[in-house]
């Protein structure tokens with residue numbers, strides 16, 4: 001297992017010294033303050049061994065990576081009924097697009113584009129008494145990391161500038177696929193996206209999608225085996241927006257990115273890996289994160305294919 005430490009260090013050095021391409025996200029003003037040189041990787045194996053390199057222990061804004069967690073909780077509440085509200089098809093469009101919603105009568109293509117994640121937030125608002133607190137408690141419980149927090153500044157910054165998400169939420173509501181007050185749903189969405197984690201924490205929290213028969217500290221399953229399979233499938237087909245095909249082609253693992261520059265990827269029954277490098281390519285995915293994972297899976301010949 002120590003081989004992972006050596007391999008991530010080697011690939012880290014190789015990628016770190018490559019020319020930086022991409023841009024830090026600045027459409028959420030607060031995200032633009034992050035140091036673009038941050039670069040960290042952490043891998044956690046199914047035996048719960050953890051190996052890190054670089055800035056693996058620094059907190060950052062996980063943004064859309066949190067959409068795996070909100071989908072998980074909504075799926076737990078609703079079961080298969082959830083698919084009446086949101087589809088499971090790759091959109092082939094940018095993460096914040098409004099384009100397909102009109103033809104699709106307000107049913108988002110998948111739960112990982114913003115439109116779909118906002119509908120999932122609506123589902124959670126219907127189920128949770130205190131959505132922000134209860135969702136955070138769920139994250140703490142499945143990760144066994146009691147210190148998880150939202151970043152207030154990032155949440156407020158997105159709230160003040162999230163015009164597209166406001167438009168998406170209102171547009172979907174006009175089709176009847178948002179049941180609660182749009183302000184309540186959006187407030188929850190912005191806070192959820194502001195969740196902060198380190199690469200080490202990220203590679204730990206997603207062990208429930210990696211390990212067969214995973215149970216929490218309380219000895220409870222998070223979701224069923226079949227639900228685990230389906231969430232991994234949606235990550236593979238929709239986790240990188242209109243670059244999902246490219247990620248599957250180059251990396252070959254189910255994964256999910258966020259505009260904070262993080263990526264998580266899973267090799268079922270083996271490991272969960274998280275990478276952070278804030279500069280994004282034009283599709284909104286971490287430039288060096290993708291490069292690292294491509295080289296890492298090639299070197300370890302680990303992919304689901």
Ligand code: GLN
Pocket residue numbers: 062063064065095096114158165193257258259260284
């Ligand atoms: N909070 C971001 C947004 O809604 C999340 C986008 C992302 O990480 N791709 O725009």
